[in-house]
Amino acid sequence: MRLLQHVDGRPAGPLSRDDLVALYRWPGGNGTAHVRSNFVATLDGSVQGLDGRSGSINTESDHEVFALHRALTDVVLVGAGTVRDEGYRAVDLQPWQRSLRSAEGLPPFPSLVVITGSLRLDPAFAAPDVEHGPVIVVTTSAHDDGAIRPFHDHGAEVLRSPGPEIALSWMLDRLAAAGLTRVLCEGGPSLHRDLIAHGLLDQLSLTLAPSAVGGVGRRSTSGAALDARADFDLSFVLLGDDQTLFTSHRRRG
Numbered sequence: 127m128r129l130l131q132h133v134d135g136r137p138a139g140p141l142s143r144d145d146l147v148a149l150y151r152w153p154g155g156n157g158t159a160h161v162r163s164n165f166v167a168t169l170d171g172s173v174q175g176l177d178g179r180s181g182s183i184n185t186e187s188d189h190e191v192f193a194l195h196r197a198l199t200d201v202v203l204v205g206a207g208t209v210r211d212e213g214y215r216a217v218d219l220q221p222w223q224r225s226l227r228s229a230e231g232l233p234p235f236p237s238l239v240v241i242t243g244s245l246r247l248d249p250a251f252a253a254p255d256v257e258h259g260p261v262i263v264v265t266t267s268a269h270d271d272g273a274i275r276p277f278h279d280h281g282a283e284v285l286r287s288p289g290p291e292i293a294l295s296w297m298l299d300r301l302a303a304a305g306l307t308r309v310l311c312e313g314g315p316s317l318h319r320d321l322i323a324h325g326l327l328d329q330l331s332l333t334l335a336p337s338a339v340g341g342v343g344r345r346s347t348s349g350a351a352l353d354a355r356a357d358f359d360l361s362f363v364l365l366g367d368d369q370t371l372f373t374s375h376r377r378r379g
Contacts, residue, residue, distance in 0.1 A: 127190075127365070127366055127372075128366075128367075129141055129145075129362065129363075130362075130364060130365050132361075132362045133359070133360060133361055146194055147194065147226065149362060149364075149374070150191070150194055150198055152199070152307075152308040155307045157302060158307065159298040159301055159307050160309065161203075161311060161321060162199075162308075162311070162329040162330070162331060163321070163331065164191075164192065164310060164311070164312055164331040165180075165312075165313070165318070165332055165346040166183055166192075166332075166333040167333070167335070167345075167346060168334075168335050168337050168343070169335070169337065169338050170338040171345060173313075173344055173345060174344055176339055178343075179212055180212065180313070181212070184335070185336070185370040186368050187366030187368050187370045187372075188333050188372075191331075191364075191372060193219075193220065193223060196217065196223065196236060197223035197224075197226045198227075198232075199309065200232070200308040201236055201238075201239050201308065201309045201310060202217055202236050202238050202310050202312055203241070203309050203312070204238070204312050204313055204314070204317070205240070205313060205314045206242035206244070206247055207314045209240055209242075212313070215258070216238050216251070216252055216261045217236050217237075217258060218259075236310075237259050237260045237261065238259060239263075239264060239309075240261070240262070241294075241297075242263060242265050243265060245263075245265055245277075247263075249280040249282065250280060252277060252281055260283065261280075261282040261283070262283045262284075262285060263277050263283070263284045263285070264284075264287060264292055265286055266286060266289070266291065266292055267287065267288055267290070274286075285297065294320060295326060314348075315345060315346055315347050316348050319347035319348060319350075319352075320349070322347065322356045323356075325356075325377075327356075327377060328376065328377050329361070329374065329375065329376055330358055330375045330377075332346070332372075333370060333371070333373075334372075334373070335370055336369040336371075357377075358378055359375060359376050359378050360374075361375060
């Protein structure tokens with residue numbers, strides 16, 4: 127991995143894993159949630175490969191950076207569609223990731239937080255047959271105890287947002303109150319769009335895979351246009367040995 131550009135004037139050149147950790151480590155917090163998203167896209171803008179999944183456009187270096195993001199976060203945040211489409215399960219990690227978390231003073235695994243208004247999920251995703259992190263399901267107050275019991279039975283915690291819609295700011299406040307301030311959003315596009323729309327996304331990491339797929343694959347955001355354009359400032363650019371380009375952006379202001 128080679129650093130191409132850094133806003134703080136660091137010279138370009140090859141990077142070690144320790145260098146990457148320093149770049150991707152979450153900033154020191156003030157007790158509030160800091161939200162980062164991580165997406166991979168093709169050169170023609172699709173976040174889906176020919177099979178409709180993001181995994182088919184990943185590269186070797188993207189797998190490494192993806193794993194590093196997870197190793198440094200408190201929370202992996204996803205929407206229910208991503209759980210269904212990408213086959214998500216409670217988070218398990220490789221030994222090097224767990225060693226890094228230990229060195230950073232983090233618990234062995236991050237929590238998986240799933241946003242679902244409908245609860246249309248197989249609760250078994252919360253309890254895979256491997257050692258894994260906690261699972262938190264966030265839904266609306268419309269669901270009674272009977273609807274959420276299957277998730278409890280599989281070991282998941284369920285948070286019911288007040289009101290008919292899931293309030294993302296309320297959710298982030300709940301997570302921060304539990305000490306979960308490093309939040310990594312991995313999808314999907316609708317959740318990503320809503321975080322941006324509500325001014326809740328602090329950093330955006332975008333990987334450009336050196337390929338094109340055509341078709342009508344989704345972008346990293348989907349849904350209604352924003353009321354106002356959201357602008358970001360470039361933090362750094364990396365180039366992988368396999369020609370994958372990594373960009374990191376901070377929300378302006």
